[in-house]
Amino acid sequence: MTTNKKESTETKDISFNPQAFEAKWQAKWEADKLYRAVIDESKPKHYALTMLPYPSGDLHIGHWYAMTPSDARARFMRMRGYNVMFPMGFDAFGLPAEGAAIKHNIHPKIWTYQNIERMEKQMRSMGAMFDWEREAISSDPEYYKWTQWFFIQLYKKGLAYRKKQAVDWCPKDNTTLAREQVKGENRVCDRCGTPVIKKELEQWFFKATKYADELLHFEGMDWPEYIKASQTNWIGRSEGASVIFKTEIGDSIEIFTTRPDTLWGATFMVMSPEHPLVDKITTPENAQIVSEYKAEAQKQTDIQREAKDKVKTGVFSGGYAINPVNQERIPIWVADYVLMSYGTGAIMAVPAHDQRDFEFARKFNLKVIPVIQPDGVTLNGDTMEHAYEHEGLMINSGAFNGTPATSDKGLKNPAINAVIKYLEEKEIGKHDVSYRYRDWLISRQRFWGAPIPMVHCEKHGWNPIPDDQLPVLLPDDITEWKPTGESPLKFHPTWKDSTCPICGEYAMRETDTMDTFMCSSWYHLRYLSPHNDKAPFDDAEYNYWMPVDTYTGGSEHANMHLLYFRFFHKALRDMGITEGNEPAIQLRNQGMVLSEDNSKMSKSKGNVVAPDVLVQKYGADTIRAYLMFFARWQQGAPWDSNGIEGTARWIRRVWTLFTDSASSTPTVDSAPSNSDSSLDDVKKNLRRRVHQTIKRVTHDFENFEFNTIISSLMELLNEMYKAREAGAVGTPEWNEATEIYIKMLAPVAPHIAEELWTNHLGKAYSIHQQMWPSVDESAAKDDSIEIPVQINGKVRDRIIVPADAGEEEIKSTALASETIQKYLEGKQPKKVIVAKGRLVSVVV
RNA sequence: GCCGAAGUGGCGGAAUAGGCAGACGCGCGCGACUCAAAAUCGCGUUCCUUCGGGAAUGAGGGUUCGAUUCCCUCCUUCGGCACCA
Known part of the structure; x- marks a missing residue:
């Protein structure tokens, strides 16, 4: 690579070196606020939401698999004229932070925010159109203030209550769990796989069962059948x-x-x-x-x-x-x-x-x-x-x-x-x-979560913390993290001491924290106005952006997050906080990237594919494209480290075709007859393929069929290489094809598209502000088509007829074929069926 | 047992208002370039074959001129539920 650089110092660098421009464009897009989503009444809005990650340390290939095809589709929607919001944040409360605290004696906050910093950087390398100004982090006090506020609203509405009963307890995580977080026949903890036990405890619950019947209704929701079935089974x-x-x-x-x-x-x-x-x-x-x-x-x-x-x-x-x-x-x-x-x-x-x-x-x-x-x-x-x-x-x-x-x-x-x-x-x-649905148990005997904003007074029982005292902050001066089955907050010398909002006498704070699924039940709302300190979100933002138009993420949340998220929206609706019955119209779930031996990737097995290494080797665009190409997105597949070479080759060939100046001069020995008529055919054919490809790629983006988007683009590229050989370079058709190709490439491979568009084609920055190409139907239409002729259901010949040929013409052409005549052996066909434009079937 | 999704080459997968099965890519084979390798480029690649063809989309049946696509029966895999009254 260094040699290549040396060679090209005086001319434009035509070797493919994504490291030379990916970071450059990422920085420029961010500086220019290219993906900033602001209310614009003149455009239809599109709220594209993808599930936010837990800041576990490093981004893994699963995050890329979930996020980059979702990003490509959000970009596609943007090019189609929608005002797209595609936010990102962190579901930052949770147990692993406490695990790290116990192991390394580091405050969960420090561990969490270090991870967030690292993961943000890794996410930026994706080249996604995240609007970072809308970032929301659930462990920020400005966020969990409102998580607590929502708890209080639910409490006031009678939807949060305290009750003693036998509840599920994970002996490893040392906390209670919601019924949804206990999995399978063996009743194991969803997080750690340990069999749960029952404990008789007094805990806080949300009255989700009040919505049991309504949660069974999915009218107007474009959600996968199996998610709806799973929720229906769960509610029972x-x-x-x-x-x-x-x-x-x-x-x-x-x-x-x-x-x-x-x-x-x-x-x-x-x-x-x-x-x-x-x-x-x-x-x-x-x-x-x-x-x-x-x-x-x-x-x-x-x-x-x-x-x-x-x-x-x-x-x-x-x-x-x-x-x-x-x-x-x-x-x-x-x-x-x-x-x-x-x-x-x-x-x-x-x-x-x-x-x-x-x-x-x-x-x-x-x-x-x-x-x-x-x-x-x-x-x-x-x-x-x-x-x-x-x-x-x-x-x-x-x-x-x-x-x-x-x-x-x-x-x-x-x-x-x-x-x-x-x-x-x-x-x-x-x-x-x-x-069979149960109320949602939300108390957790853990530290790193939003404190439940309630105090208990001997005289007046349980009461919420007054709004002006929110948030109830987690203390920084905790030294003992050992799980005891009770929240570490209980052992802090002063934290639990408070006063009763009614009589002003001593009252003890609730030391349990909330299930982190509570935080993620409303993060899509916090993205609307992440820094608002007067309300959880602005009404104007809500009215413009909500509901979520497309929600993408993992299906493992079918009966957990996706049910809480719906319940929460309905409860808020009944309090007059939200409108409409559902938070998200369309849901699509990506499958899982398994390791090459078909097993689940896990750190302990050491079979994890690290995206950072791949980005270094291939560039982000290649990883994005490969993740779209290598499997049906909604199904997933085992990772194939050889397979990526095919996508990398395609990206390099894209680069070569559009940057290689030699492309304008056909090589003498490979160019076929250069007569004008054949060049006309080549140009016409090229144009047809271009417009047919727009049609297919548009359809496939709409339907989350990402793998065939890439195949179509690969095919068109192969077609363009042939057209180049035939001398089409420099013609208006070639130039049109080039522009359209780069536009269709833009959602998939945003960096290379920008580099080609802005630097090599010299077009106006930015490719990501261009409109999606429209189909010229007349150009997309075939002139003549080859159709098979069957005799008794077997293909015996193929004939070429004008695309608009009528039945009679097709029939007579078919019967006139020598091969067909040979098979007929002079017999009269009993029946001839013509499927216009598709096939001729002769029955003897 | 109930509910849902899915079974296509060595592999990931294309193609369903019923109409050329195997697009695109991986892998593999052959060739070009090279001292050589890598990279790149070209050709081939479902199986069987007596080279005429024949068989094939989990299995079996049905509808049809024609079925990967529709219908019936069954098998397998994955996900959810399950002593739920």
Whole structure:
């Protein structure tokens, strides 16, 4: 490379050396505020948001994969005439900072801000159009002041509350977790993979379940199907009825059922061992076995208790309830297959029509009474071998006998519908919906998060910190970081001391901090006005930019961030802070870049691809292009370090074609006949390919099909090399092709595009302020086309016809073909089908 | 078990209002340039073949002149849920 430089000192440097201009353009764009997004009512707005990173230390290839194609699309939208905002920031609170504090005895703040500085620098090397003036960092006091303010608004609205219950606890991270942050069958911590345990603790919650039903609606949202499905599964709506059963001693037990039509078949009840009425219902004779069973249940983990293949266990309480529809006296059992965390913690058991209840009934010799009769078979409660869970007619159900029970759920099912009507008339039950979705537990027993802005007074209980005392700052003088299961803030000598906003007496601060997902639930709003100290954001900014038009990021957040983000928007809407029902219209998720051996990249395995090294070797543009090219973006693929050479070759060939002055003189030996007519054809063909490419690239950008954008540009480049060989250089068609090519290249490879445009073509700075090229439809159209001719479904020949040829013309040309005639062997075709412009199919 | 997405060369992947399967690139092979290598450039590259052709888009069936694309049954992989009443 040094030799190249020496050679080219007197003329323009034509060797490809991205290091020579990438940093230069990045600095100039920033100095010129080229990507500054300001309100401009004369243009349609486009809010392109990509998920902000945690400042973990170094940018990895996954960040590039998420961010640079998103940037390319934002740039494309900008060239299409949108006023685009593409902000960036840091989700800067979180556990790794505390891990570093423990390990290196460094304050999490110092560690975090050092990382931010390094990562900002690395991000700048991407050449993305981030508007850094809108940068927001969630651990800045000016940011978390408003995180706290939002907490208080939620509290005042009754959407934040404190409650003692059994909660998920990660023994490694030493903190509680939200239900969403516990993963999979093994119930492990989403962050560290450690199996969680249950702890009975008093914690702060957000009432997300209030929005359960609304969160199931995705109307007008262009979100991936699997994200919507995942959220729908997570919320887990079931429709049915709640019914009140009375015990013999007069207590009410409410149950939830999706099958009220089987009420007449309820032959016993089951309560969760944790149900508050268990002790009351248990008779003295049964007290011993029930308390032993409860103790046993408590010892087991959730995984043990909820294991699907587990043999059912349970004990009889000695108590009885009255089935409200037929006054039958039915025994109440206690069993751990009924969970306190779902429904009411008690069920009516219908063994004839529920497999779980059936297994239980058979084990303990309880009555089985069929109440749904399938077509053509008579069920016998004493001999049936499994529960019948399908459709049929109601039987043994008094006045309801004969009512059809279909496979429909809820009120759509005539049997369920009729019984619910009856329950409501009799006031023994009502139509009801149950969700598996839980309220969001936001307390974390950790230091590096936004302090929950509440104080507790002996006399006045919990109260929010007055707004004028916000933010509640984290102290700098903490020395002990060891996780104890309680926030390090609790052990600070003075931090927790405060006064009650009501009486002015001593009050103790809440020492827990907020789940960092709280910070990221509103960062898209802080980008609107990151330094506003009067409000979380300006209304004018909100009204112009929101909602987010395109949101990109990882799909691992399906049931976490993406659900919190929607909940938060709805809660804010109900407080009059935001407008509209959803924060983001369009969502797209990139896949994952795996390591070359197809495994997940991780520091511990040492298989991480470092973007910095690649940037040094190839330049940012090549990395950007390769990340767009090497896989379907929304799917991801294993990294291929050889593969990048192909993209690097393409970028170099782009550079060579547009900078090599020799390109204007065709080499004598390779140029074919230079007659005017053939040059005309070459020019026309070039122009056609250029305009066809605009069409394809535009379509693919709109649809996030980044890999085919690059292929199309590669093909067009190959075409241009051929046109150069044929002597097209210097013609108007060549010049047009050059301009359009660089414009289409600009979103993908912003530096080389600028260098070629401004320096080599001598066009007005900046390429990034140019409009996207428009398609000349007439130029894009083919004159003549080659279409295949099939005989009995097999391609036997290809014919060339004018593009606008009619059916008859195509047909006669096809049949006139010698090859086709040979295959026909003089026979008359039975049928000839002409698909205009596509194919001829001859049937013999 | 339920919900969702996806199965195409050695590899990443193209092509779906039904119409030339394998674009583009990697890898591989041959050639040019070179003392040599790298870089670069050119040609070839789904499989089988008796060189006429034949087979092939996870498997099997269906609709059709024609199916990677639509329908049915099944298999596999990935993601979510799961003793959820």
